[in-house]
Amino acid sequence: MIEFNPADNKMVLKLVYYGPALSGKTTNLLQLHELLAPEGRGDLMMLDTRDDRTIYFDLLPFFLTAPSGLRIKIKVYTVPGQVRHDSTRKAVLQRADGVAFIADSQLSETGNNVASFENLEKNLALVGLDIASIPLVIQFNKRDLPRVVSEADIDRTWRPTGIPIQMASAVAGAGVLETFSILAARTFMQLDERWRLERDHGLSQEDFLRQLSVRN
Amino acid sequence: MSNVDCLEFLVGAEKELRDVLAASEVAPLLHAAVTAGAHRALVQSGREVLWQWPEDPVVATESPTCLMKALPLWLEGEAVGEVCVEADMTHPAHDALTRMLAAALNTAMNANLKRMLTTEIHTQVVNQSYEELLAANRDLTASEARYRELAEHLEVRVQERTAELEQTWARLLRQEKMAAVGTLAAGMAHEINNPLGFILSNLNTLQKYVGRFVDMLEFFNHRIGACLSADLQDAARNKWRDLRMDYLTEDVAELLPQCISGAQRVKQIIADLRGFAHIDVAETAPVKIAEALARTLAVMKAEIPADARIEQRLVNLPELKGNGALLCQAFMNLIRNAVQARPEGLELTIRGERCADEVCLAFRDNGPGVAADLRSRIFEPFFTTREVGQGIGLGLTVVHEAARAFSGRVEVHDAPGVGAEFVMYLKAGEGGDG
Numbered sequence: 001m002i003e004f005n006p007a008d009n010k011m012v013l014k015l016v017y018y019g020p021a022l023s024g025k026t027t028n029l030l031q032l033h034e035l036l037a038p039e040g041r042g043d044l045m046m047l048d049t050r051d052d053r054t055i056y057f058d059l060l061p062f063f064l065t066a067p068s069g070l071r072i073k074i075k076v077y078t079v080p081g082q083v084r085h086d087s088t089r090k091a092v093l094q095r096a097d098g099v100a101f102i103a104d105s106q107l108s109e110t111g112n113n114v115a116s117f118e119n120l121e122k123n124l125a126l127v128g129l130d131i132a133s134i135p136l137v138i139q140f141n142k143r144d145l146p147r148v149v150s151e152a153d154i155d156r157t158w159r160p161t162g163i164p165i166q167m168a169s170a171v172a173g174a175g176v177l178e179t180f181s182i183l184a185a186r187t188f189m190q191l192d193e194r195w196r197l198e199r200d201h202g203l204s205q206e207d208f209l210r211q212l213s214v215r216n
Numbered sequence: 217m218s219n220v221d222c223l224e225f226l227v228g229a230e231k232e233l234r235d236v237l238a239a240s241e242v243a244p245l246l247h248a249a250v251t252a253g254a255h256r257a258l259v260q261s262g263r264e265v266l267w268q269w270p271e272d273p274v275v276a277t278e279s280p281t282c283l284m285k286a287l288p289l290w291l292e293g294e295a296v297g298e299v300c301v302e303a304d305m306t307h308p309a310h311d312a313l314t315r316m317l318a319a320a321l322n323t324a325m326n327a328n329l330k331r332m333l334t335t336e337i338h339t340q341v342v343n344q345s346y347e348e349l350l351a352a353n354r355d356l357t358a359s360e361a362r363y364r365e366l367a368e369h370l371e372v373r374v375q376e377r378t379a380e381l382e383q384t385w386a387r388l389l390r391q392e393k394m395a396a397v398g399t400l401a402a403g404m405a406h407e408i409n410n411p412l413g414f415i416l417s418n419l420n421t422l423q424k425y426v427g428r429f430v431d432m433l434e435f436f437n438h439r440i441g442a443c444l445s446a447d448l449q450d451a452a453r454n455k456w457r458d459l460r461m462d463y464l465t466e467d468v469a470e471l472l473p474q475c476i477s478g479a480q481r482v483k484q485i486i487a488d489l490r491g492f493a494h495i496d497v498a499e500t501a502p503v504k505i506a507e508a509l510a511r512t513l514a515v516m517k518a519e520i521p522a523d524a525r526i527e528q529r530l531v532n533l534p535e536l537k538g539n540g541a542l543l544c545q546a547f548m549n550l551i552r553n554a555v556q557a558r559p560e561g562l563e564l565t566i567r568g569e570r571c572a573d574e575v576c577l578a579f580r581d582n583g584p585g586v587a588a589d590l591r592s593r594i595f596e597p598f599f600t601t602r603e604v605g606q607g608i609g610l611g612l613t614v615v616h617e618a619a620r621a622f623s624g625r626v627e628v629h630d631a632p633g634v635g636a637e638f639v640m641y642l643k644a645g646e647g648g649d650g
Contacts, residue, residue: 045329
């Protein structure tokens with residue numbers, strides 16, 4: 001959580017889209033921006049990029065208000081995927097409330113996915129977060145491409161971890177909202193446990209998700 | 217990072233309008249709006265007016281067509297304030313002016329926000345990299361120091377261990393040698409002393425008997441011979457002469473005392489050897505220096521050339537506490553060195569005197585002396601200047617060890633004129649003259 005200011009009645013959350021280089025993190029945010037109505041979200045801000053690659057981060061803010069009047073702002077970030085930008089990833093990951101790991105389904109990218117996931121685990125630990133308890137969703141992107149790892153293989157590998165898996169083709173907008181909703185739902189559950197959003201602020205999970213995903 | 221020199225940023229920290237707009241950016245725009253015909257232009261956040269033009273609005277205009285138009289200022293999608301223009305809004309240009317103002321301010325805010333975020337994350341990354349570099353450098357320095365220390369210590373440790381091993385070996389060798397000498401001496405003493413005892417006793421008895429034989433012969437010669445016939449007297453005289461009885465009776469009186477004195481000398485040699493090896497003495501017994509020196513010289517009698525002059529000047533020496541055998545061994549080694557340094561015409565002076573709580577024993581010879589560059593090494597085990605097979609280099613090590621055993625030390629100097637002087641300083645025990 002970035003901040004919670006009870007006097008101001010405002011809570012600022014952080015969700016991070018993590019994953020190897022060119023796996024489609026920015027595309028996910030672009031699609032969210034496209035698919036969701038302007039009510040409840042801000043504009044997508046992309047910091048400087050090089051050759052279409054994120055070198056700092058992208059930011060898409062969301063807003064919602066609980067019946068109690070509590071204003072919740074959710075800042076969704078992408079990180080740069082390239083190995084060399086590890087320090088930036090660490091900085092963006094600080095105080096994250098949830099992580100969507102965007103994997104590249106192409107068979108050739110399997111190694112990069114694994115390395116990036118290990119990097120996520122390491123960096124979470126470095127910023128004081130635990131991969132076992134942080135809300136997490138894994139998206140296997142680029143399902144539209146040939147020569148991708150089979151869903152059966154993905155299922156066999158990841159089911160034992162208990163982490164929810166979402167297939168997606170972000171360029172086409174498929175699976176993008178679903179990924180976001182799973183992450184938002186899991187984040188809500190953890191927040192509710194800690195901050196009693198439903199009991200103290202009258203904000204149910206359904207309400208939370210509905211406000212976040214008003215389609216265009 | 218708690219370091220005050222370090223700027224800490226949290227990616228996502230909330231920003232206010234003031235953070236992303238500077239007065240220098242807003243003022244010219246507000247000013248321009250007024251110049252273009254507006255009465256007043258201002259930027260506010262909530263109810264707080266942040267900037268306005270004119271800076272001191274004197275009176276509110278009462279014109280019915282003069283209206284206040286407000287447009288939102290967006291920060292990360294949130295309306296964090298508004299820009300307000302008070303003007304005659306019936307004039308379409310004024311409405312457009314307000315929109316232009318809002319667009320200009322929003323563009324500036326957005327550009328500033330991006331620049332700030334970029335700068336912040338850059339700073340954060342630089343800080344982090346710097347910290348990581350420092351940490352890596354610390355680790356490297358520590359590991360380098362550790363290896364260097366290890367390497368340095370290794371050399372020292374090897375030297376220490378080598379020295380220890382040499383010392384231990386030397387001690388073992390010496391102890392074995394001493395023990396062998398002691399066992400030999402003890403065995404010899406036992407084996408020789410018994411027969412020597414009855415030899416001496418019987419010799420004394422024999423001497424007595426022989427005396428009586430001679431007396432009896434004299435008696436026959438002078439008293440009974442005269443009573444014999446002339447033939448027998450002649451025969452007896454001839455026999456006496458043939459058997460050279462005059463010489464025999466004379467010589468036998470010298471032979472037996474010589475035998476007895478020889479046997480007594482053997483007895484003394486054995487006693488000296490036992491004394492030298494301190495076989496019959498308790499280890500805690502006080503050591504008398506003069507006695508120890510005398511025994512050593514006695515044992516070495518055969519080694520010391522006849523022409524050697526050994527002078528002893530021992531004055532007022534106290535008894536010492538310690539291992540007498542070791543001290544004797546040290547004396548022997550010092551004397552032997554002197555003999556070997558000057559095989560002919562040796563003049564060895566052994567001075568002993570008490571200085572404060574020490575006994576100072578100086579062995580000064582007239583040999584070639586010890587070269588200055590060798591002096592620091594001659595007490596090391598196995599250091600020798602002799603040919604292979606002539607000495608194993610333990611002689612002076614024993615002297616050094618003996619001095620240490622008596623809580624003292626040994627030094628080597630040039631003797632005045634020519635030769636070397638070895639001085640043992642030994643800690644004096646309590647007791648009378650030694």
